[in-house]
Amino acid sequence: MTKPWNTLVQRPKKNRYRWLIYLALAAVYVWAFAGVPFTGIKETAVQITKSIVSGIFSPDWGFVYLPEGEDLLRGLLDTLAISVLGTFISTLLCLPLAFWAAVNMSNSRAISGSGKMLLSFIRAVPEMVLALMFIKAVGPGSFAGVLALGLHSVGMLGKLFADEVENMDKGPVEALLSSGANRLQILWFAVLPQVLPGFLSYMLYRFEINMRSATILGVIGAGGIGTPLIFALSTRNWDRVGIILLGIVILITIIDLISGAIRRRLV
Secondary structure, eight states: OOOOHHHHHHHHHHHHHHHHHHHHHHEEEHHHHTTTTOOOOOOHHHHHHHHHHHHSSSGGGGGGGOOSSSSHHHHEEEEEHHHHHHHHHHHHHHOOOOOHOOOGSSHHHHHHHHHHHHHHHHHOOHHHHHHHHHHHHHHHHHHHHHHHHHHHHHHHHHHHHHHHHHOOOSHHHHHHHTTTTHHHHIIIIIIIEEEEEEHHHHHHHHHHHHHHHHHHHHHHHHHHHHHHHHHHHHOOOOHHHHHHHHHHHHHHHHHHHHHHHHHHHHH
């Protein structure tokens, strides 16, 4: 049985488009690699690499706890506090913005569109830039890190929360509307019971991301474990770098396991 003529014509067109996509991707990769300058490898690269590897695999266990000053445990707890407070602040701030940006929560597309635009604007500013701005405003330390994470997370959490509100079942809302319920009653009895598990799941996921970001923000002076890490890197104290990296990996792994278990129960 012969295939239809239009099928035979469409197949070469699909293959042609596929090859055009492949060529476009190849051109992008060539352009990207051509824009990266390569000046060669330094003569001391092998020696420095050996020092880094030997120091990382022989960590400074004495830095885990120091009674007289900053140590690994205090830095990790500081980082954990920054991520907890940053996530808490962003959750409170993004709740009204999420309902503002949700299409099914407003009578006009312009209202929800302005909310989405505001969330996109907040999300576009990196947390590193926000941290540098807050360091100039309130000084270096954990408070600047909390403000940077709290403001930056509003954009992403608000978008995820708005998507959760838009995907909810409209049946309970319509049932309460037909029975004469007001907007506050609809929000409390029909909207929140549906979106709250998703909100909590997204909040935990954002907390994991903030935990990783908090370790980076300390490098530029926003508190946390990143501060002793940058000091150890600047002085080439590789054994201390090794124990700090090991502590970060263990803490983030524990948080991932706990938050993953909680998310599985919520969703």
